[in-house]
Amino acid sequence: LHYLVCPDCGGSLSLSTRETGSDEVVSGTLSCPVCDRTYPILNGVPRFVELKNYADNFGFEWNRHARTQYDSYSGVNVSETRFFGETKWGRDLTGRVLLEVGCGSGRFTVHAAATGAMVVSFDYSAAVEANYASNGGTPNVLIVQADVYRLPFPKGFFDGVFCFGVLQHTPDVRKTFFLLSGYLKSGGRLVADVYRKFGGVKRVLKTKYWVRSITKRLRPAVLYRLTRSYVNFMWPLSRYIHKLPYGKLLNWALFIADYRGVFPLTEELLKEWAILDTFDMLSPRYDKPQTLAVFTRWFHEAGLRHIDVHYGYNGIEGRAEKP
Numbered sequence: 018l019h020y021l022v023c024p025d026c027g028g029s030l031s032l033s034t035r036e037t038g039s040d041e042v043v044s045g046t047l048s049c050p051v052c053d054r055t056y057p058i059l060n061g062v063p064r065f066v067e068l069k070n071y072a073d074n075f076g077f078e079w080n081r082h083a084r085t086q087y088d089s090y091s092g093v094n095v096s097e098t099r100f101f102g103e104t105k106w107g108r109d110l111t112g113r114v115l116l117e118v119g120c121g122s123g124r125f126t127v128h129a130a131a132t133g134a135m136v137v138s139f140d141y142s143a144a145v146e147a148n149y150a151s152n153g154g155t156p157n158v159l160i161v162q163a164d165v166y167r168l169p170f171p172k173g174f175f176d177g178v179f180c181f182g183v184l185q186h187t188p189d190v191r192k193t194f195f196l197l198s199g200y201l202k203s204g205g206r207l208v209a210d211v212y213r214k215f216g217g218v219k220r221v222l223k224t225k226y227w228v229r230s231i232t233k234r235l236r237p238a239v240l241y242r243l244t245r246s247y248v249n250f251m252w253p254l255s256r257y258i259h260k261l262p263y264g265k266l267l268n269w270a271l272f273i274a275d276y277r278g279v280f281p282l283t284e285e286l287l288k289e290w291a292i293l294d295t296f297d298m299l300s301p302r303y304d305k306p307q308t309l310a311v312f313t314r315w316f317h318e319a320g321l322r323h324i325d326v327h328y329g330y331n332g333i334e335g336r337a338e339k340p
Contacts, residue, residue: 020114020137020159023049024065024169030056040156056169061153062145065163074300075186076143077237079122082293083147085286086124095280100128103334104179104208110134113176116200118165118209119183123148129179130158137170139163165193173202180209182331190305191315198319201339207321212306213332224270225298232299244296248273252288272299309333 021030026049034045045058057064084090088097101108111133120126120138126148129136138148139161152158163169165187178197187193190211198207215223232240255273258264268275274294276287298304312333313326321337328334 018047020135020171020174021047021063021161021169022171023052023054024163024167025049025052025054027171028052030169034058041153060146061149061160063161063163063169065161065167065169066141068143070141071188071302072140072142072144072186074142074233074237074240074296074302075121075140076146077241078293078296078300079142079144079147081241082289083122083150085289085293086122087127087151088124089127091280091282091286093280093282096124097128099181099330100125100179103181103210103329103336104177104206105336106132106177106206106208108132110177114174115177115179116170116175118178118180118197119186120144120148120160121182123152123160125179125181126152126158126160127155130155133157134176135159137161137175139168141165165196168196168200170200172199175200175205176202177206178208182210184209185212185305185307186301186303187305188303190307194315195319198321198339203339205339206336207339208334208336210329210331210334211312212304213328214306214308214311222266222270224272226304228272229299229301229304233302235300237300240300241296244299245292248288248292248295252291255291274298306332 018030018032023030028049028051030047030049032047034042041061042058043061047056047063086096088094113134115129115134115136117126117138120140121144126136126138135157137159141164145160145162149160153160178201184190184193251273255268258268259275259277265275272295274291276290312335316324316326316335316337322340324337326335
């Protein structure tokens, strides 16, 4: 309860439990005496949103591929390298409290928790189920299902806020960004990234935007079956395409997420990542990339200091500190 407040009035919540596990509440209810609102705890996760929402595709995706991008599964330190490379945070953050905005299956949660910090990790979608299955038993991790526009966390509370691969998939990217720093205490650090917006020929080659008006309307299970069948069919051909000049770009234009030469994964894992990320680029309801200039301006307008915004892994990465 120390980390949770009423998302409407910011007041304290009271807890009634129905089922407990080892030092955790498996099911119960959180109540706000001021607003007379109640919020369920289901499967160990406090829920502050409707269980079905615009992010259902991500819930489906991360429960279907709950471990695909975990370093312990792939044998490659992709997530660990990205987490520390983007944040530039130390390996020992004992005593700090971090907020993870959009946790997905928890591929970064595990590395944040390994620093010794208390990690409060939330997602809008049912991906919290996958994260809880992997990280829910970690004593310094709290997993919550919540809406970024109506968060159940105290303002000015966190030592660090990180948001990877999320901003572009929210209804209002600018509004989402400006909300984040409000949860930092003075001296707290914000790290966020966003897809890069291209123009001209490069924009044309982003063929996902050609078809997403159709694909995002399909039920996640239907789109996933189509995606998996398509990638399996195209996979042998994609190996030859990759060897051509600009072959990797061509594969992506053909809706094959091609990580050959990027990550040292086995052929089997490369295809698993291709299925996951091809579905990921075709399914979101929202996909709103930004330019470097715009993203940099937001950091300044938010009143942050020590600003560092640059092109990076997810498109554009930014780091800053709250005065």
